[in-house]
Amino acid sequence: MNEEATQERVTHTLGDIAIKIREMHKWYGQFHVLKDINLDVQNGERIVVCGPSGSGKSTMIRCINRLEEHQRGDIIVDGVELTNDLKNIEAVRREVGMVFQHFNLFPHLTVMENCTLAPIWVRKMPKAEAEETAMKYLERVKIPEQAHKYPGQLSGGQQQRVAIARSLCMNPKIMLFDEPTSALDPEMIKEVLDVMIELAREGMTMICVTHEMGFAKTVANRVIFMDEGQIIEQNEPEEFFNNPQNERTQLFLSQILQH
Amino acid sequence: MSTPEQKYAPGTHPDLPPPFASTGPIKWIRENLFSSPANVTMTFLAIYALYLILPGAFSWAFSDATFVAEDRNECRALNSGACWAFIAQRWQLFTFGFYPPDERWRVVLAFVLLILVVIALLWENCPARKPLLILACVFPFLATWLLLGGFGLEKVSTDQFGGFMLTIVIGVTGIALSLPIGILLALGRQSNLPIIKYACVAFIEFIRGVPLITLLFVASTMLSYFLPPGTNFNLLLRVLIMVTLFASAYMAEVIRGGLQAIPKGQTEAADAMGLKYWQSMRLIVLPQALKISIPGIVNTFIGLYKDTTLVIVIGLLDPLGIGQASLADTKWQGLSSEVYLFVAIFFFISCFAMARYSLYLERKLDTGYKR
Numbered sequence: 001m002n003e004e005a006t007q008e009r010v011t012h013t014l015g016d017i018a019i020k021i022r023e024m025h026k027w028y029g030q031f032h033v034l035k036d037i038n039l040d041v042q043n044g045e046r047i048v049v050c051g052p053s054g055s056g057k058s059t060m061i062r063c064i065n066r067l068e069e070h071q072r073g074d075i076i077v078d079g080v081e082l083t084n085d086l087k088n089i090e091a092v093r094r095e096v097g098m099v100f101q102h103f104n105l106f107p108h109l110t111v112m113e114n115c116t117l118a119p120i121w122v123r124k125m126p127k128a129e130a131e132e133t134a135m136k137y138l139e140r141v142k143i144p145e146q147a148h149k150y151p152g153q154l155s156g157g158q159q160q161r162v163a164i165a166r167s168l169c170m171n172p173k174i175m176l177f178d179e180p181t182s183a184l185d186p187e188m189i190k191e192v193l194d195v196m197i198e199l200a201r202e203g204m205t206m207i208c209v210t211h212e213m214g215f216a217k218t219v220a221n222r223v224i225f226m227d228e229g230q231i232i233e234q235n236e237p238e239e240f241f242n243n244p245q246n247e248r249t250q251l252f253l254s255q256i257l258q259h
Numbered sequence: 260m261s262t263p264e265q266k267y268a269p270g271t272h273p274d275l276p277p278p279f280a281s282t283g284p285i286k287w288i289r290e291n292l293f294s295s296p297a298n299v300t301m302t303f304l305a306i307y308a309l310y311l312i313l314p315g316a317f318s319w320a321f322s323d324a325t326f327v328a329e330d331r332n333e334c335r336a337l338n339s340g341a342c343w344a345f346i347a348q349r350w351q352l353f354t355f356g357f358y359p360p361d362e363r364w365r366v367v368l369a370f371v372l373l374i375l376v377v378i379a380l381l382w383e384n385c386p387a388r389k390p391l392l393i394l395a396c397v398f399p400f401l402a403t404w405l406l407l408g409g410f411g412l413e414k415v416s417t418d419q420f421g422g423f424m425l426t427i428v429i430g431v432t433g434i435a436l437s438l439p440i441g442i443l444l445a446l447g448r449q450s451n452l453p454i455i456k457y458a459c460v461a462f463i464e465f466i467r468g469v470p471l472i473t474l475l476f477v478a479s480t481m482l483s484y485f486l487p488p489g490t491n492f493n494l495l496l497r498v499l500i501m502v503t504l505f506a507s508a509y510m511a512e513v514i515r516g517g518l519q520a521i522p523k524g525q526t527e528a529a530d531a532m533g534l535k536y537w538q539s540m541r542l543i544v545l546p547q548a549l550k551i552s553i554p555g556i557v558n559t560f561i562g563l564y565k566d567t568t569l570v571i572v573i574g575l576l577d578p579l580g581i582g583q584a585s586l587a588d589t590k591w592q593g594l595s596s597e598v599y600l601f602v603a604i605f606f607f608i609s610c611f612a613m614a615r616y617s618l619y620l621e622r623k624l625d626t627g628y629k630r
């Protein structure tokens with residue numbers, strides 16, 4: 001028990017590689033959607049990915065948990081290489097949580113059942129323990145009182161917080177966020193971002209596709225800009241926003257900062 | 260402007276009854292029957308139509324009907340309405356076919372067990388549900404044993420099955436098997452593996468493209484050409500297989516419609532959490548897809564149940580077959596209205612019960628996510 005705990009702390013110290021992507025390419029049919037992606041993410045690192053619509057941001061992070069298959073290059077997540085081997089894919093998915101733009105909660109299950117499903121069926125956790133864990137995370141996203149409602153009875157912001165809690169219940173090492181706030185009304189964006197900021201403070205490894213530049217400035221270690229399937233530029237947030245090098249980055253930033 | 264003085268101090272206002280005719284039956288009648296001139300006209304037309312039909316139908320079926328008589332002529336002499344005496348004399352034949360009279364308790368017992376099993380399966384808060392569900396698992400074997408005999412019971416040949424009992428045997432088997440087979444076919448049709456996918460497509464399209472009667476003829480005659488000579492393969496079993504396959508093909512398409520209505524995000528979320536394919540189907544996709552498909556599924560069940568009457572063409576005596584045979588009896592000639600009405604009522608009760616249950620289920624499973 002003790003040994004396990006120390007081991008976990010060691011692997012989580014910043015500096016170890018959580019995700020390694022090397023010369024990765026992906027095509028949809030004839031369409032070359034991702035071109036020569038190289039990316040290292042360290043444990044505890046928080047990365048924000050931005051770029052114009054259709055630039056391949058979603059596709060890239062969906063390759064990390066193999067919701068999309070890459071055709072060339074390597075992706076190694078938490079020491080496991082993603083190949084066609086189902087064992088590897090399952091191992092990676094157990095350790096990587098994902099939050100979607102449209103929440104993707106299971107509408108026929110209560111909030112509590114949404115949160116306990118994967119721990120019970122994937123981690124083989126006893127039901128009582130899974131419910132206890134779920135309650136802990138629902139409290140952390142500040143909606144324990146909604147546990148027995150159905151997702152359809154919650155507001156958008158509440159649903160997204162449930163989705164975050166649901167991912168956390170699997171106790172993941174890495175969290176992927178794909179535009180978690182862009183389907184939300186402005187007053188709900190903040191409640192979701194607050195939860196994400198807290199998560200970042202606790203040292204979670206995060207890759208987050210978002211256009212919330214305030215969030216990027218507050219929590220990111222690194223901001224990545226993508227265009228036409230390539231990583232065009234990456235830098236610390238300060239440098240990235242104040243001193244963008246590439247002209248496409250400059251154009252993009254001038255467009256979104258206008259608002 | 261001065262406000263009128265309050266009659267009660269704040270917080271002491273009693274609960275008053277609602278104003279007259281704003282609730283209850285009077286409100287219902289006013290809103291549903293007399294809400295507009297067109298509605299008033301329709302109401303009176305409907306009342307007039309009922310006035311024309313009901314008294315005649317009632318006196319034919321009840322007040323002018325004969326319930327005890329020896330033959331048709333006695334019926335006619337006694338009264339002018341329906342001759343239920345015919346049905347009263349033959350109801351055992353209609354119910355059990357030619358099942359040996361001394362062994363009929365076995366059919367009744369199997370039927371009672373079936374009712375218990377169905378209640379336990381369909382009603383979530385049923386008392387003693389656990390033991391009944393265990394009964395449900397062994398019921399297929401138990402029922403087969405009770406109906407066919409062997410192992411200490413007198414053997415009964417399936418040739419002796421008939422009437423409502425035959426309908427229920429074919430209908431229940433078909434319903435119980437076509438749902439799971441239909442689910443597998445629908446999932447197979449969506450599979451990424453081409454062999455599985457095209458096998459399912461070919462099966463569904465072939466079975467759907469052929470009338471059930473043809474399949475039944477194949478079952479009764481042609482199968483003996485395909486099977487090695489000497490194999491004696493029970494006719495009822497062949498019919499069960501054909502009816503089940505036929506209903507499964509329709510079921511598969513109904514369920515495929517439901518599967519397509521489930522957003523891709525649902526399986527993606529399940530995948531991202533590490534659920535395996537079968538887990539994500541069983542826990543996430545199918546519960547939602549089947550819920551959407553309930554009307555279509557029950558529709559297929561009802562169709563299958565009524566299609567069991569087609570077995571008459573290959574010589575099995577379902578209630579309609581028994582009815583036709585009975586009508587040929589010279590003592591009782593010309594009583595087709597009574598016979599067909601009787602059989603129709605049996606089918607109507609079964610099918611109406613299925614329809615009502617499906618409505619109940621839809622309401623129960625509604626978790627308010629249709630925004």
Ligand SMILES: Nc1ncnc2c1ncn2[C@@H]1O[C@H](COP(=O)(O)OP(=O)(O)OP(=O)(O)O)[C@@H](O)[C@H]1O
Pocket residue numbers: 028031033051052053054055056057058059060
């Ligand atoms: N299943 C698919 N088949 C074919 N093309 C696809 C598919 N999914 C995405 N694409 C294309 O790939 C490109 C990248 O899509 P992706 O969703 O990754 O963009 P994105 O950067 O996330 O954009 P957005 O900001 O709008 O979400 C787009 O041009 C899109 O049209």
Ligand SMILES: [Mg+2]
Pocket residue numbers: 057058059178179
């Ligand atoms: Mg996207």
